[in-house]
Amino acid sequence: MIEWRANAAKWAQVAEVIKGRIADGTYPPDAQVPSQHEMVQEFGIAPNTAQKVLNRLREEGVVYSVKGVGTFVQRQDDADM
Helix, strand or coil: CCCCCCCCHHHHHHHHHHHEEECCCCCCCCCCCCCCCHHHHHHHCHHHHHEEEEHHHHCCCEEEEECCEEEECCCCHHHHC
16 A cells, blocks of 8 residues: 555556556566556555556556556567657
């Protein structure tokens, strides 16, 4: 669980945590990030909120999804192309 800041949306705060874990190597390139269900369990957020986190991270080019498999950390050299 994280301490929620009142001045920021929960999805944005969870996205920050995931990006921090990517930056510190917890989730290296091509590693799977938590699923929607896992985020619900870990952070105590609604499924829709977890889906928004994954959507935003995909939009930002931080992660990519493989249908039926999961969501993975985007290699930065691939994201820059």
